[in-house]
Amino acid sequence: MISCPYPVNLMEFVPESMTRIPLTILLLEDEAIDAGLIREQLLAMAEYDCEIIWTKDKPAFLAALESKIPDLILSDYNLANFSGLDALNCVSEKKMLVPFIFVTGAIDEETAAETIKAGAWDYVVKDRLLRLPLAIRGALQLREEKSNALKAALESRKLLKAMEHSPVHIIMMNVNHEIEYVNKRYTETTGYALEDLKEKDSWRFVLHNLPEKYFSDLQRKNIHPYNWHGEIKSKKKDGTDYWESVSISPLMNEENQVTHYIIVKEDITPRKRIIQELINARNKAERSDKLKDAFLQNLSHEIRTPLNAIVGFSSLLEESSGLPDELKEYTSIILSSSNQLLSIVNDILTISRIQTGQEIITTSEVYVNSILDDMYLIFKSQASQNKIEYAVVKGNLDRDFHILIDETKLVQILTNLLNNAFKYTHEGSVTCGYTFKKDRIEFFVKDTGIGISPENQKIIFDRFRQADTSFNRNYGGTGLGLSISKSFAEMLGGQLWVESKQGEGSTFFLSLPCRTEKGMEAHLPWEETPSPKKEITILDAEDEKHNFRLIQAYLNDACIKLIHAANGLEAVNISQTTSPIDLILMDIKMPEMDGISAMLEIRKSLNVPIIAQTAYALEHEKQQLLKIGFSDYISKPLKREELVEKVYKFTD
Numbered sequence: 111m112i113s114c115p116y117p118v119n120l121m122e123f124v125p126e127s128m129t130r131i132p133l134t135i136l137l138l139e140d141e142a143i144d145a146g147l148i149r150e151q152l153l154a155m156a157e158y159d160c161e162i163i164w165t166k167d168k169p170a171f172l173a174a175l176e177s178k179i180p181d182l183i184l185s186d187y188n189l190a191n192f193s194g195l196d197a198l199n200c201v202s203e204k205k206m207l208v209p210f211i212f213v214t215g216a217i218d219e220e221t222a223a224e225t226i227k228a229g230a231w232d233y234v235v236k237d238r239l240l241r242l243p244l245a246i247r248g249a250l251q252l253r254e255e256k257s258n259a260l261k262a263a264l265e266s267r268k269l270l271k272a273m274e275h276s277p278v279h280i281i282m283m284n285v286n287h288e289i290e291y292v293n294k295r296y297t298e299t300t301g302y303a304l305e306d307l308k309e310k311d312s313w314r315f316v317l318h319n320l321p322e323k324y325f326s327d328l329q330r331k332n333i334h335p336y337n338w339h340g341e342i343k344s345k346k347k348d349g350t351d352y353w354e355s356v357s358i359s360p361l362m363n364e365e366n367q368v369t370h371y372i373i374v375k376e377d378i379t380p381r382k383r384i385i386q387e388l389i390n391a392r393n394k395a396e397r398s399d400k401l402k403d404a405f406l407q408n409l410s411h412e413i414r415t416p417l418n419a420i421v422g423f424s425s426l427l428e429e430s431s432g433l434p435d436e437l438k439e440y441t442s443i444i445l446s447s448s449n450q451l452l453s454i455v456n457d458i459l460t461i462s463r464i465q466t467g468q469e470i471i472t473t474s475e476v477y478v479n480s481i482l483d484d485m486y487l488i489f490k491s492q493a494s495q496n497k498i499e500y501a502v503v504k505g506n507l508d509r510d511f512h513i514l515i516d517e518t519k520l521v522q523i524l525t526n527l528l529n530n531a532f533k534y535t536h537e538g539s540v541t542c543g544y545t546f547k548k549d550r551i552e553f554f555v556k557d558t559g560i561g562i563s564p565e566n567q568k569i570i571f572d573r574f575r576q577a578d579t580s581f582n583r584n585y586g587g588t589g590l591g592l593s594i595s596k597s598f599a600e601m602l603g604g605q606l607w608v609e610s611k612q613g614e615g616s617t618f619f620l621s622l623p624c625r626t627e628k629g630m631e632a633h634l635p636w637e638e639t640p641s642p643k644k645e646i647t648i649l650d651a652e653d654e655k656h657n658f659r660l661i662q663a664y665l666n667d668a669c670i671k672l673i674h675a676a677n678g679l680e681a682v683n684i685s686q687t688t689s690p691i692d693l694i695l696m697d698i699k700m701p702e703m704d705g706i707s708a709m710l711e712i713r714k715s716l717n718v719p720i721i722a723q724t725a726y727a728l729e730h731e732k733q734q735l736l737k738i739g740f741s742d743y744i745s746k747p748l749k750r751e752e753l754v755e756k757v758y759k760f761t762d
C-alpha cells in the first residue's frame with residue numbers, strides 16, 4: 111500500500127467546447143487502493159475521456175488484451191501470481207504498438223533500466239503518481255511518431271518493391287552525380303549492377319549519348335533543373351548497342367533544392383526494330399508499286415503499238431468498198447476483238463492509276479444534255495440491233511444547262527453503265543437520264559435485264575468481281591468496269607449504287623455535286639470538222655513501218671504532204687534540210703535517237719508544232735510530255751478523227 115502526497119481529486123480544467131479524446135487504458139494492479147489512486151489521476155486528465163479496464167491477475171489481463179487492443183497499458187511491477195515483466199513479454203509477443211508504462215513502488219536504477227530494456231516505454235513510481243499524466247502524454251506522443259514512422263517505412267517498402275519489379279529501368283542519382291540505386295530490370299538488361307556504377311564518373315556512362323546541353327546543364331548549379339525526355343542509343347556491359355527511351359526528372363526537397371535525379375529508361379530496341387521493319391516493308395511496297403507501274407506502262411506500250419496497226423487497218427478494210435461479205439465479216443470480228451482487247455488494257459491501266467493515286471481530276475463546264483445526246487448516238491444502233499427500246503430522260507431541257515465536273519470521268523462512268531445495261535438486257539428497255547435531289551444531280555441507267563441478286567449487289571463494285579462466275583462464260587468482261595466507275599464517282603465527290611431485282615432489271619444511280627458556272631459557250635456535238643485550206647507538210651518520225659502506213663492512209667484524203675523519218679536522228683536531219691515543215695508527228699520510243707531527244711534537238715533551230723505519238727497512256731506521262739516541250743500528244747492506237755482534228759488544230 112502506498113500513500114499519495116498530492117491531492118487525488120486534482121481535476122484539470124476542461125473547457126465546455128473541448129472534445130475529449132477517447133482513451134482505452136488497460137490497468138494491471140492487484141491492490142484496489144493503488145488502482146483507485148491511479149484511476150483518479152487518469153480521470154483528472156482533461157483532454158482524455160478514459161475508459162479504464164482494471165485487471166488484477168494474468169488470466170484477466172490476457173482476456174482483456176484479447177478482447178480489445180488498448181491505447182495504453184499501465185502495470186504494477188510486482189503482483190501476487192504474475193509479474194509486470196511477464197505482462198510486458200505477453201504484449202511484446204503480440205507485436206502490438208501499445209505504450210507500456212510501469213506504475214510501481216520504489217525501484218532501484220538497475221530494475222528501472224531492466225524494464226526499459228525489456229520494452230517498457232516509461233515507469234512511474236507510486237509515490238510520485240502526479241507524474242503519471244506526463245508519462246502518459248509522452249508515451250502517446252511517442253506512439254504517434256512510431257506509428258507514422260512505421261507507416262512511412264511501409265510506404266517506402268511498397269515503392270521500393272514496385273521499383274524493383276518495374277518493367278522499366280529506374281536509376282537514382284544524387285545531386286553530386288553519385289548513382290545511389292538501380293533496379294533489377296536495369297541490371298538484367300544492361301548487365302550493370304549498382305556496384306559497377308560506384309566510380310566517380312559512372313553517371314556520365316549511365317547517361318551516355320545525352321545531348322551535350324543537358325549534360326552541362328546537369329552540372330551547373332545556377333540552372334533551374336528541368337525534365338528531359340528523349341531516345342538515345344546506349345551500350346550494354348557486353349558491348350551490344352540498344353535503344354532506350356529516357357526521361358530524367360529532378361527530385362526537390364522542402365526547400366525546393368534538388369537532392370536527386372530520377373532516371374527512368376525503357377529498352378525500346380524491339381519497338382524500333384518493328385518500326386524499321388514497317389518502314390522497310392512500306393519502301394519495298396512502294397518500290398514494287400513503281401515496278402508494277404513501269405511494267406504496266408511497258409505492257410501498255412507493247413500491246414498498244416501492234417494494236418494500232420490492227421485496229422487502223424481493219425477499220426480501213428471495213429470501210430473499203432468491194433470487199434467480199436465474208437471478208438468484211440472477218441474484218442469486223444478483228445476490229446471488235448481488238449477494241450475489246452484495247453478496252454481491257456485501258457481498264458487495267460486505269461485501275462493501276464487509281465491505286466497509285468495518279469488519276470487526276472480536270473474540272474470544266476460540262477453540258478450534260480449534249481453528253482446524253484452523244485451517248486444516245488453511240489448506243490442507238492446497238493439498241494435497235496437487239497430490239498431494245500432506248501430512252502433518254504433530261505431533268506433540265508435547257509440546251510445550255512451545264513455542271514462543273516470532270517467530263518472524261520463522267521462520260522466513262524455513264525458509258526460503263528450503259529455498256530452493262532445493254533450487255534445484260536435481252537428484251538425490254540434501257541433508260542438513261544438524270545434528275546435533281548437538293549444540291550445534287552442524280553444520273554440513272556435503268557434496264558429491264560437479268561437483274562442482280564442482293565448478295566451479288568454487295569460484291570459487283572469490287573475489283574474483278576462478277577455477279578456469277580457463269581456470267582463470265584455467258585457475257586465475258588473483266589469485272590473492272592463498276593470498280594473503276596465507283597472510284598471515279600468517289601473522286602468526283604459522289605456515290606454510285608444499284609437497286610435491282612433478279613429477273614426484273616437493275617437501276618444504277620450516280621449522285622454528283624451539282625455545281626454550275628456561267629460564261630462558256632455550249633458545245634454542239636454535231637458541229638462539222640473544218641476542212642484544210644492550204645497544202646501542208648508533215649514530218650512523221652516513226653520506226654514501225656506499219657504505223658507510218660496507217661498515218662499515210664488516215665491522212666491520204668487531205669492536202670497533206672507526208673515525209674517519213676525512221677528514227678529520231680533522221681527526223682532531226684530532215685527538219686534541218688527541208689523547208690517548210692508545218693507539223694511534226696513524233697513517236698517516243700525509237701532506235702538511234704528517241705522522240706524526246708529529237709524534239710529537244712529540233713526545238714533549238716525550228717519553231718514548229720511537234721505532237722508526241724505515245725502508246726504510254728498514263729496521265730502523268732502525257733502531262734510530262736507537254737511540260738518538256740511537246741505541243742500536244744496523241745495516244746496510240748491512233749483514231750482517225752483525233753489525228754485529223756489535231757493536224758487541223760496546229761496547221762489552220
Ligand code: ADP
Nearest residue numbers: 530531534561570576577587588589590591592
Ligand atoms: P464486267 O461487266 O466486265 O464483268 P463490271 O464491273 O462492269 O464488269 O460489272 C461487274 C458485274 O456486275 C458484272 O459481271 C455483272 O455480273 C454485274 N452487272 C453489272 N451491271 C449489270 C446490269 N445492268 N445487270 C445485271 N448485272 C450487272
